[in-house]
Amino acid sequence: MSCFFKTIKDSEKVNKTDFLMKNGENFLEKLITSCNGKYNPIRSYSAEEVKEATNNYDIQKVITSDASYELYKGLLRGRWISVMKFGDTPTSSDAYEYCYNNIVFASQMSHKNILRLIGCCLETRIPILVFEPVEYGTLADRTYNNDPWQPYFVPLLLTQRLKIAMELANALAYFHVGFSRPIVFRTINPINILFDEQNVAKLSDFTLSESIPEGETHIKGWVAGTMGLIAPDYMRTGICNEQSDVYSFGVLLLVLLTGQKIYDPSRGETGGDYWLLLHVKKCNENNRFIEMIDPFIVRQVLCARKVQQLQAFTNLALKCASESPNDRPTMVDVAKQLRQLYLNHEPI
Structure with a gap:
């Protein structure tokens, strides 16, 4: 034996x-x-x-x-x-x-x-x-206020949301310009953004990340990512580059703004409202801007200056999520604009 x-x-x-x-x-x-x-x-x-x-x-x-x-x-x-x-x-x-x-x-x-x-x-x-340790929940945990299964949910102040957005934009810009060949992250998702003990947001999950080949401007192949976060041009052609990340980041900004999920069948009466991007566009076009903002932000003092900041944040998110990649800003530009929004914001 x-x-x-x-x-x-x-x-x-x-x-x-x-x-x-x-x-x-x-x-x-x-x-x-x-x-x-x-x-x-x-x-x-x-x-x-x-x-x-x-x-x-x-x-x-x-x-x-x-x-x-x-x-x-x-x-x-x-x-x-x-x-x-x-x-x-x-x-x-x-x-x-x-x-x-x-x-x-x-x-x-x-x-x-x-x-x-x-x-x-x-x-x-x-x-x-x-x-490194990041046991203090994901961005999904901290944002989706209508999900009883989220143990880490604590309403985020607008200041905190702007800071998270700015720092994540800096991280993505680092992927795009910090290496000899740009890296396309491809997994921008609220469940992949984690927090450490100091509440610093961390991008995680490099499962689908890929460097753009030497001398090329894009990657071409099978489409990978999460529905609702994948750029439409990438879906159609299989061509992926830095602007595909910009699109996904634009949708992420809308999650921070609204506190809502990317896809939610309980939202609205039509299929178009199920997808967060379409829902925000519809509200914005129909002068229902305040309706789509996370109620926790709205319940704070909502002065004219704050509404202006929220509108600027929304406009930037929608610009990032433009249908055409040529209409999207670079992540470096996005990071700069978010930094200005954060620095100009006066906490209430």
Whole structure:
């Protein structure tokens, strides 16, 4: 019997070694290809350490999740962390690629509003990623005030919304101009924007991120993203570039403005109202501007100056979400305009 258990342990050890070697080789190959060997150092953790840190991936510790992964809160070596674990099944080849995409792009980032990769575990078939702590909810948690399942909901003041918008715009501009080849983020979504203990917003999830090839102005291929956030030109042609991110960011600004979901069948009486962008356009055109603003903002003192600021914010969001990519501003311009709005805002 002891020989039997020894065989199992030896087998597990061999598997861990095999995974470590294979994952390490793949990781370095993809990293060097993507960023010319320039990346931030990341730490190595064992499978047992990460498992213990999350209490064996306790569902109660899930911060947010997507189709391919769960992000857990954990405590590792005396410090709080976030652990991204991808689905690990024999058919999860996509999850394997998604995981490496996260490693490659996250390890290149150096921006306070982008989730920082601390390390990873290469001992499992699909590596497990360790990020800085962000256990204080997502932007979806903090914005959708009509969802009883949101444990972190606290009404955001207009000042806070402007600050979040400005900082996320800076982060996206960093993707577009901070590297030798622009990076298209492609996963702008309220569930992928997380908060740390100081309430600093962090962009996360590099699953669909991609660098524009050398000498090219766009990426062409399969359409990826969340319905309602995907630019119409990208949907039609499969052509994606920085302006596709600008469109998605415009819709995100409308989420911050209205406190409403991107798609909601309970909104309005027609299908057009189900989609947030169409709903806002309709209200704006029919002089029902105040009706679409988050009631929490409206309940604060609504002076003429504040209405002007809200209208400017709306106009910028709609400009970003223009039908034609040629009519959209760059993220650098968006970041500048949001900074001016934030600096000119007088908290009430």
